[in-house]
Amino acid sequence: MSDLQPAAMVETRGLKVRFEQAGKRIEAVNGVDLSVSRGEALALIGESGSGKSVTLRALMRLHPERSTRIEGQIEIEGRELMAMSRGELSRLRGGEVAMIFQEPLLALDPVYTVGQQIVEGLRRHRGLSRSEARARALEALKSVRIPSPESRLDAYPHEMSGGMRQRAMIALALSCHPKLLLADEPTTALDATVQIQILILLRELRRELGLALIFVTHDIAAAAEVADRVAVMYGGRIVEMAPVRELLRAPRHPYTIALLASRPDGGLAKGKRLETIPGSPPDLAALPPGCAFAPRCRHAMAICSSQLPPSERIDSEHLVACHWAMGRSDADPYTQPRQEERMDR
Amino acid sequence: MGGYVVRRLLLTIPIMLGVALVCFMLVHLSPGDPLVSVLPPDASQALREQMISLYGFDQPYVVQFFKWLFNALQGNLGTSIATGRPVIDEVLVAAVNSLRLAVLATLLGFCFGSLFGFVAGYFQNSWIDKLASMLSIFGVSVPHYWLGMVLVIIFASQLYWLPATGGGPTGSDGWQWDWDHLQYMILPAITLSVIPTGIISRTVRAVVAETLAQEFIVGLRARGLGEAAVFRHVVKNAAPTALAVMGLQLGYLMGGSILVETVFSWPGTGLLLNTAIFQRDMPLLQGSIWVLALFFVSLNLCVDIFQALLDPRIERS
Numbered sequence: 328m329s330d331l332q333p334a335a336m337v338e339t340r341g342l343k344v345r346f347e348q349a350g351k352r353i354e355a356v357n358g359v360d361l362s363v364s365r366g367e368a369l370a371l372i373g374e375s376g377s378g379k380s381v382t383l384r385a386l387m388r389l390h391p392e393r394s395t396r397i398e399g400q401i402e403i404e405g406r407e408l409m410a411m412s413r414g415e416l417s418r419l420r421g422g423e424v425a426m427i428f429q430e431p432l433l434a435l436d437p438v439y440t441v442g443q444q445i446v447e448g449l450r451r452h453r454g455l456s457r458s459e460a461r462a463r464a465l466e467a468l469k470s471v472r473i474p475s476p477e478s479r480l481d482a483y484p485h486e487m488s489g490g491m492r493q494r495a496m497i498a499l500a501l502s503c504h505p506k507l508l509l510a511d512e513p514t515t516a517l518d519a520t521v522q523i524q525i526l527i528l529l530r531e532l533r534r535e536l537g538l539a540l541i542f543v544t545h546d547i548a549a550a551a552e553v554a555d556r557v558a559v560m561y562g563g564r565i566v567e568m569a570p571v572r573e574l575l576r577a578p579r580h581p582y583t584i585a586l587l588a589s590r591p592d593g594g595l596a597k598g599k600r601l602e603t604i605p606g607s608p609p610d611l612a613a614l615p616p617g618c619a620f621a622p623r624c625r626h627a628m629a630i631c632s633s634q635l636p637p638s639e640r641i642d643s644e645h646l647v648a649c650h651w652a653m654g655r656s657d658a659d660p661y662t663q664p665r666q667e668e669r670m671d672r
Numbered sequence: 673m674g675g676y677v678v679r680r681l682l683l684t685i686p687i688m689l690g691v692a693l694v695c696f697m698l699v700h701l702s703p704g705d706p707l708v709s710v711l712p713p714d715a716s717q718a719l720r721e722q723m724i725s726l727y728g729f730d731q732p733y734v735v736q737f738f739k740w741l742f743n744a745l746q747g748n749l750g751t752s753i754a755t756g757r758p759v760i761d762e763v764l765v766a767a768v769n770s771l772r773l774a775v776l777a778t779l780l781g782f783c784f785g786s787l788f789g790f791v792a793g794y795f796q797n798s799w800i801d802k803l804a805s806m807l808s809i810f811g812v813s814v815p816h817y818w819l820g821m822v823l824v825i826i827f828a829s830q831l832y833w834l835p836a837t838g839g840g841p842t843g844s845d846g847w848q849w850d851w852d853h854l855q856y857m858i859l860p861a862i863t864l865s866v867i868p869t870g871i872i873s874r875t876v877r878a879v880v881a882e883t884l885a886q887e888f889i890v891g892l893r894a895r896g897l898g899e900a901a902v903f904r905h906v907v908k909n910a911a912p913t914a915l916a917v918m919g920l921q922l923g924y925l926m927g928g929s930i931l932v933e934t935v936f937s938w939p940g941t942g943l944l945l946n947t948a949i950f951q952r953d954m955p956l957l958q959g960s961i962w963v964l965a966l967f968f969v970s971l972n973l974c975v976d977i978f979q980a981l982l983d984p985r986i987e988r989s
Contacts, residue, residue, distance in 0.1 A: 389890055421896035433887040436905050448895045483984045
């Protein structure tokens with residue numbers, strides 16, 4: 328379609344999102360550069376307030392326009408998102424880019440059946456007749472492997488279980504055959520066993536449909552299940568980005584290292600301490616001039632609190648934004664200095 | 673659905689019994705001599721006692737209540753002390769008049785209230801929202817008998833556009849759907865509609881605002897639905913609440929328009945209650961309150977059933 332054939336599915340450059348709330352300015356996203364190619368899956372991980380969901384929603388311009396300022400560039404298949412007209416935008420949403428949410432019970436209209444909601448989207452984007460759309464909706468429910476899909480078509484969201492609702496939400500999102508799926512913590516609200524099923528479903532559907540996926544989560548294990556690459560966010564910035572295996576094997580940023588250390592890996596041995604990250608996430612209304620993680624970082628140096636670390640390449644696919652990591656980039660990443668004393672700031 | 677309707681219907685039986693008991697007690701516990709309107713002030717003690725036993729006022733309250741209830745269930749609400757006519761006839765004529773007025777006022781209130789509410793909720797904090805909020809607060813707080821008098825002064829006394837009071841042209845017997853009769857309804861209906869307009873618009877605004885703040889609205893936008901489609905979803909979510917409030921308002925107007933019906937001399941239940949109270953006409957008072965309560969309860973029943981049809985989540989709870 329585009330004359331730039333290798334154009335990325337999504338590309339952002341210097342993306343900034345600011346909210347004006349009651350005279351306060353929340354700097355939620357502070358310069359995010361990311362690129363996802365067709366059929367690729369990227370996971371955005373981070374704590375709450377790290378800007379991952381805000382970044383995701385900006386990719387569809389879903390933030391309320393009056394109170395939000397978006398700077399920087401967002402390109403969807405080479406087209407500038409911020410320059411799109413209302414009509415173009417609504418053709419894009421749901422038609423080319425679809426989204427699934429954390430809590431499908433809240434994200435589906437409670438007074439419409441699942442079938443009605445899928446049909447509505449199909450008629451809007453594909454101009455189908457009511458009966459054609461219904462047949463396609465049934466297909467969509469089958470494709471997400473919902474048990475007895477015929478009866479689910481006429482069920483209301485509250486009549487389904489959590490896992491089934493998330494499947495229905497995925498069916499709804501994929502019914503118009505989008506090329507990019509944005510998933511906003513789709514497994515967070517689910518039981519552990521259902522989580523795995525949904526992750527496996529997403530992975531399979533992605534392969535079947537050649538779908539590009541941006542997957543927001545705070546669960547690094549979930550990210551590893553579906554994503555090709557992982558971007559770790561902190562304070563509205565990407566602090567580290569690498570292919571999944573590389574990131575798990577050789578994390579560079581102290582935050583990533585701490586995040587990996589703070590999960591109960593394969594069941595915690597009795598008496599073993601669960602590592603935690605001291606302090607609390609940064610106040611997005613008053614970000615420090617330097618690295619946002621510096622106040623909680625065990626390796627913080629003088630430069631960290633005054634100067635923002637630039638995003639630098641370690642190799643062709645591994646990016647990190649950290650003064651400390653770049654200073655020791657030739658050192659062995661395995662020797663994580665656990666017993667090292669925290670430096671004074 | 674059928675099970676829900678039956679359950680809901682059965683529930684009205686204890687409610688109606690309770691209402692009957694409460695209105696019986698209120699009427700009998702309130703001060704005042706029930707025979708004041710039929711007996712001359714200088715009536716002899718013998719005559720007085722004869723009348724008391726004729727109306728059954730000398731029997732124990734429990735007996736009086738069950739007698740009344742037994743008759744009421746067969747459609748016999750007793751005889752008005754003041755007019756000597758059956759209470760049921762008096763009440764039905766008045767109720768039909770009130771209903772006509774209440775329906776018109778509620779429809780006005782529903783149209784304007786929903787309009788203001790949806791617009792205000794959709795454009796929250798805009799000048800349109802503020803204007804609509806101001807109007808609805810005015811509607812709820814202005815004393816409506818005062819508003820009625822002001823309307824009479826402007827449109828009847830000054831402009832001569834509409835008649836000031838009454839339920840139809842003099843000499844006309846009964847209601848007809850023509851302009852001669854309709855013009856008598858306009859001022860009282862407008863006066864009565866002010867409160868439902870205010871209440872419905874406040875409620876609808878709140879529901880619309882609440883609906884718009886829900887996550888699924890972002891979900892709808894993320895599916896590429898236009899503003900018109902989003903608005904349709906909001907309306908369907910807000911409709912059950914708007915409808916419930918409208919039903920309640922209709923019920924209030926049926927019995928609660930005593931002041932306005934008095935100001936306009938509209939021959940409805942309000943005026944009837946007013947007369948019954950001032951004449952200490954206990955059978956009439958008791959009967960009209962009960963009929964109004966019956967009306968209110970069946971209205972609620974309709975609203976609940978209709979709501980269950982509109983909102984799939986209700987039936988299961």
